[in-house]
Amino acid sequence: MRSIWASLAGAALATVAVPAGAQDDPRIARSIALRDQWQWLTRDIAFPATWDGDGRHFHYRKTVAGGFAFVDVDATTLAKRPAFDAAAIARALAAARRQAVDPLRLPFDGFAFEDGRGAIRFAIDYAPWRCTLTDPVCAPLDEPHRRPRGFDVVRDLTVPALNPPRPAPGGGREALVIDDNLVVRGIGGGAEAWRSHDGSPGDFYDPETIAWSPDGKWIALYRVRPGYRRIVTRVVSSPKDRVQPELVQQLYPKPGDAIDQERPVVFDAATGRQVTVDTALFPDPWQLGPIAWRRDGRSFAFDYMRRGFQHAAVVAVDAATGATHAAVREDAVTFIHNERRFAHDVGGAGAELIWASERDGWRHLYLIDAKTGRVKRQITRGNWVVRDIARIDDDRRRIWFSASGTVPGEDPYHKHWFRVDFDGRNLTRLTEGDATHEARFSPDGTRFVTVHSRTDVPEVAELRDADHGRLIATLERGDVRALTAAGYRPPERFVAKGRDGTTDIHGLVVRPRDYDPAKRYAVIENIYAGPHDSFVPKGYWPFGAFSGGDKAMGMQQIADLGFIVVMIDGMGTANRSKAFHDVAWRNLADSGFPDRIAWMRALAAKDRAVDLSRVGIYGGSAGGQSTLNALLFHPELYKAGVAFAGCFDNRMDKVDWNEQWLGWPVNPSYLAASGVVHADKLRGKLLLVVGEQDSNVDPASTMQVVDALIRADKDFELLVIPNGEHAAGRSTGPVAYGQRREYDFFLRTLGGAR
Template sequence: MPDWQFRRPFLGLALALSTALALPLAAANAHGQASAAQLERSVHLRESWQYLTRDVAWPANWTPDGKAFAYRRTVEGGFAFELVSLDGLGRSAPFDHARLAEALGKALGKPIEPLRLPFTEFTYADAERSAIRFGLDYEPWECSLADYTCRKLAFPGRPRGFGVVRDLTVPADNHPRVSPDGKWSAQVEDDNLVVRSAGGKVVQVRSVDGTPGNFYDPETIAWSPDSGHLMIYRVNPGYARHVLRVAAAPEDSLQPQLRSQLYPKPGDAIDQEQPVLFDVASGKQTVIDNTLFPNPYELSTPRWRADGASAEFDYVRRGFQQARVIAVDAQTGAAHAAVTENAKTFVYADRRFVHDVDGLGKEIIWASERDGWNHLYRFDGRTGKVLNQITKGDWVVREVVRVDDEARQIWFAASGMNPGEDPYFIHYYRIDFDGKNLVALTPEKANHTARFSPDMQYFVDTYSRVDLPTVSVLRRASDGSAVATISKGDITRLVAAGFKAPEPFVAKGRDGKTDIWGLVVRPTNYDPSRTYPVIENIYAGPHDSFVPKTFWPFGYHSGGDKVMGMQMLADLGFIVVQIDGMGTANRSKAFHDVAWKDLADSGFPDRIAWHRALAAKNPSYDISRVGIYGASAGGQSTLNALLFHGDFYKAGFAMAGCFDNRMDKISWNEQWLGWPVDASYTAASGVEHADKLTGKLFLLWGEQDSNVDPASSMQVVDALVKAGKDFDMLVVPGEEHSVGRSSGPIDYVNRRMFRFFTEALEQGE
């Protein structure tokens, strides 16, 4: 496991792993550095504390028939899944934990403990509950409950690099798509669409304009419900950029291996999809005029309306400043915009919501930030005009759970509606299409996750705060009234071990008006008469907000495990904080827009103001010694703290950073920096600004990172060396984007980070 340290530029690479392991930290010295024993205690704190709670529950998942729900809870020695029957609330195990652990361990090639199953939720694969499915390391798995065998599931269809460039080395799923009436079968042959009779003898439709460079994609075939038409996309393929990575120490070979990944980057040519309509009876082909959807970044798979008279698809223009629902008449092929959303900055593509009422295209429910907050609107799908705004106020719709067309009601999650409460707390509501009869379903002042039964009669409400252990309650979906308490967290033993809840802190941001929310984690032996260096855990990605709101250390919304890591670091003699500055999501549109074309901002003016406000209130908070750490986008922000705000931040531990946005994945970066690639991409580049580095820097990344091109980190190294800057660096062989945080050498990585900060900050440097 190589560990290269650049103590002096141009003096070469020194392998220092053996020294790092052989020379543990001495006992606390005159500068207050942590002793070896203190360091080891922090490294293993998660393991020591993680199993001290009882009945701390995770969100539930319902059985397909809605007669029961299952959830995970803490028990003696670990975690166990429990199945609760709606009839009588009887409880049982949903599966044999020991047999499942044995089967999964066999499939993974490593031992799994029955009370340490490596997933937090599962769903049933079928109505008979014969198998369960869950995610493991970002891949789908299935385990049979009949014979207890486990297997990794294959992703269906042809892969696409970040959703926009097809991997043409993998064959498309070209199985026959049978029409709803069973009379016809559609496939692609020699790049052209072919429709045959069910028996396969009569060719009814055959296109002739498909070529390898402009082919029909069988995975986009969509039949009309009356079987009279189908729509398919003809594809002009984009640029198949591949990132190459060397596996220096592969487990199955002495010699290094070269690995390749389809990895489109900002500005690359992407697949261009052209909708084409076919009339089955006549064989007529209509290429849909793309005037209303030019230069698409994304077209969704076509959806036919219930009456078969028209089809629709979602469109996002490249650059993310326009989104539309495009409707196409089945008879004429004429297209019109059923909904149009324009933005001067960005349309937040991942938070779009569209629902076609009754499936007929006459009314469409749509989420929009056009009034400055994310709300729901009802559109006339024929004219594209707003019929009425459904939700309204200085708060944010976070998710639409269910739309009931017959009752004309919507169940949704929102945050910021309740005065005097943390504006990020999620609550659940029901409202009518006309915006009337708003019903609050989750009254407790906490952060909620609701899982509704298939028939929408009940839901399991799992709620908590950082200072409130998790409570799980069965409620009626009609009014939120409680049916029964399912579980209630008990932290008696955790408190006895020294646990103290993190403290929310609110201060004004850069404008002197906007509340900025953060979290403070202090050492378990905190002494207010002492002064403590400060370390900020940063993640400023515009795609969400990140300060944990659920109970520590088992947060299921955002960052429970990260808070555990913050406590581990705090116990070495620091105050560790996390802050959501401007530019992050889940507040107003104006709050979010700060990130547009300015990822270097990272909310730093708000963060520094927040730090100063806490220091003014708490003399033990020493902002003359502030460190910062983060991973991925947080790694980029960490480096930028030392490049652009080195007068405030003195040390940074940057992990797996996307240090130059031109080097990173296309999807995330074009969403926030737009298209075409312009100067905003280089404004936040650690490569371009490496000469500005001040303070202590440690760079860490995984050799096999498939999320962020690891060459981005090495390019920063190159620029820092050329600029004559001292820094430390560690590349972890074989590791992914998690760089040891969720798997692999986690203890080693933690030990290196903890040592770095005790050396960089405790000595007052």
């Protein structure tokens, strides 16, 4: 066995060494250049539309020669014009940011009109900006922000809470928190009427949750016992403005940590009398949703998810007595998908709820009696999935939503749009054609803009009637002639049976532009298997409205090196049946590999150019974890992998994502998926890439894998990007260093076409 010092030396060299010839390899240079060559060759609409608040106009972004432009449409006449003077906005932004701005490549993807269309608001790198349109002046907006929370469950108590006085309905009084206690006083800082006296730093009233009842008789808010303040500390080894390194700290709760404990409190606004709220219905809360008063002011409700993600409810509270009841509840043997929960209080009256549930094995809509919690009616049903709920009309008792898997013979991930009555009648499909559709509805709900496409069919943007789906106008048609002339060919859609021999598994195949069916090609899989969604693009490539353009382009760039590149949605991902999704429960090591392997074997049986003796894999974040696990648990197929910013041990990663799929408390399933625990199983070739300043996945997760691999005497390569964030190594900046290293790695370890 080699010494630990020899292994350390090898790993350190791999961190900085550039493989011989990689910088000068014309194949790599040609592939990296492809993005700039193809990026603006399509003519398409980038996303459905943004409607003005009055519904008289909508606007969208579309590609034009050399970049993109924003188009404004009069919803009545359908007349089109530029949404604003892009050249003038570019000049104003350049002056404000002190850097050049190209009017055809403005640094924002969307915007909203303000001040009667006299200004626009948008975000640059998540920071809010505003530009006036007459004599344009642009400036960042210094807006008050809610106190930060680590992954939304632990408040950062080093930052003051947002605590403006909250005026009572009808005026006269206001509420705020002083010294951790609720205070009611005269409007504008007048005489204090009363304050609570039981608040403390360890059990405080949260001013950001104050909610007056509509009649001003009651005040409800959350009282909070703070969770554990776990801090991740990173070393900035190479600061841009100094020589010496510095430290960065981040509030970063991890699985099993104590989180903030919220509980609702009600006060009589006139006297300050506190009403005790019964907490029996919401033990061990993961998080309580915003307090929502019912229309009559006699009760309020909030969403509740129990920690562990197996029980959810809408809890209603009687303001006068503090008595509680479950307006609706949901229980699961495995998990409830937290990000897909949906509840709508019909008319704000607390009598009925529209509720999304997978209780029959598919995500559907239910009408709930909110007084008893019982199901009055299942509104939608069938072996298909409700996806987006766009609009609910309480007066007409109608719902507009998207769903996938509704059309036999179509890709089950394609979305179509529907309307249905609360009683489940008059289900009407509003979109047509074998494609996936995105939509945005007008404020009055009478019309919608839809953009539809398929991986091999360019976008079409349409304005349609929302009652029957009648086509009002075709707004844009994608034009890909220039892209096609440049050599682009759409990917192949391929379907094969999964591990059970019956379930269809869907994926895509990307081939080199100079593909020769007489040759044999190594296969590289682009993997992301996070249970929170599905990931194989469904819209037109490579820069379509909802295609995942970077993902698509990266696959073509790798394919052009002489590989067949595939992407697959295996079991354990979302947007299919509950049983399909449940494969991921406490089973993240699975990553759908039995389905992926079966799919690739079916592809090889059909196409002799597919060489399964040389299979590689790459992915970032959860895809990085899956990449490593492919080499640990399936070395019979996977021979080489590039893992970017992987959450290799789920105990080291963020609290919310991991507890959602692996459960709480921390249990043996965390160890079963750990690349640290199983590092000694490594076979094949591995390149680890990590950004030193990754704020999404603790970069120590990668270094712990490095440590375990060294202790197991395993050879590997490591690339650390100083100052790099979560996307480090995958970004395509001017240098594209990580991209070049990845491409060289696959050429060295797998070879290309033979």
